[in-house]
Amino acid sequence: MKIDKYPSVKTISEDERVGMVKEIFSTITGKYDFLNHFLSLRRDIAWRRFAVKKMVFFRTNRFLDVACGTGDLSINACLEHRDISATGVDFVYPMVQAGNNKAEKKGLSSRINFIQGNALSLPFGENTFDVTGMAFGIRNIPRKAEALKEMLRVTAPGGQIMILEMTFIENRFFKLFYYIYLNYLLPLMAKVFSKNAAAYYYLADSIMNFPSPEEFATFMRETGVSEVKIYPLTFGITCLYVGKKP
Numbered sequence: 001m002k003i004d005k006y007p008s009v010k011t012i013s014e015d016e017r018v019g020m021v022k023e024i025f026s027t028i029t030g031k032y033d034f035l036n037h038f039l040s041l042r043r044d045i046a047w048r049r050f051a052v053k054k055m056v057f058f059r060t061n062r063f064l065d066v067a068c069g070t071g072d073l074s075i076n077a078c079l080e081h082r083d084i085s086a087t088g089v090d091f092v093y094p095m096v097q098a099g100n101n102k103a104e105k106k107g108l109s110s111r112i113n114f115i116q117g118n119a120l121s122l123p124f125g126e127n128t129f130d131v132t133g134m135a136f137g138i139r140n141i142p143r144k145a146e147a148l149k150e151m152l153r154v155t156a157p158g159g160q161i162m163i164l165e166m167t168f169i170e171n172r173f174f175k176l177f178y179y180i181y182l183n184y185l186l187p188l189m190a191k192v193f194s195k196n197a198a199a200y201y202y203l204a205d206s207i208m209n210f211p212s213p214e215e216f217a218t219f220m221r222e223t224g225v226s227e228v229k230i231y232p233l234t235f236g237i238t239c240l241y242v243g244k245k246p
């Protein structure tokens with residue numbers, strides 16, 4: 001079965017990559033939730049739930065979900081923490097729309113608002129949120145330091161910065177299996193269920209080109225996030241990084 005591929009993220013410019021990311025997420029919106037749950041064997045749900053349980057609200061009772069997609073992190077946060085409100089930002093409008101529809105169906109539209117916007121220039125003032133999180137978004141953003149600095153700017157001092165992201169595990173027992181899964185099985189399964197199977201080659205490529213957990217945690221510290229902790233999930237194929245705004 002032939003599947004056209006997007007070029008590797010290593011070979012294209014930042015602008016080309018951003019254009020590609022926008023195209024990918026605009027074309028897979030309708031199938032995004034289903035494929036996420038199916039291809040991760042519903043682990044993505046457990047990973048977001050783990051993140052939400054680590055959230056601590058202490059002043060503004062507001063959560064910001066950067067690169068919110070269809071909004072699951074915000075929805076989970078509002079279900080777990082009954083007295084907070086959440087705002088989500090994503091630059092792909094169909095994702096934002098899908099998130100707002102989902103929040104409405106769950107009776108959460110008075111507490112959640114998803115808007116179109118760019119992670120690199122968040123439309124909020126300084127110190128607005130107790131917790132600012134990003135689930136599976138940072139891998140898609142070439143200017144990672146700028147995105148983290150924006151997250152820091154809008155977070156209240158002492159508030160949390162959370163990043164949930166997939167990584168390519170180096171464990172030699174799992175490495176080969178994970179490589180085959182990412183590069184062969186995943187795009188084939190995606191081909192059956194989605195019009196844009198090439199998007200899932202991009203997924204594999206972007207995961208394999210993401211820094212190791214230690215490298216990424218160091219990068220967070222260097223960008224100004226303090227007390228960074230790494231929580232490896234499901235053999236480390238995903239990690240939750242939790243730090244603080246000093």
Ligand SMILES: C[S@@+](CC[C@H](N)C(=O)[O-])C[C@H]1O[C@@H](n2cnc3c(N)ncnc32)[C@H](O)[C@@H]1O
Binds near residue numbers: 089136
């Ligand atoms: C893999 S999805 C993750 C969605 C959601 N957070 C989740 O947990 O399923 C990545 C999202 O990041 C968004 N995104 C990528 N770069 C962005 C940017 N610079 N600003 C805003 N959203 C961005 C994409 O549009 C896409 O919806």
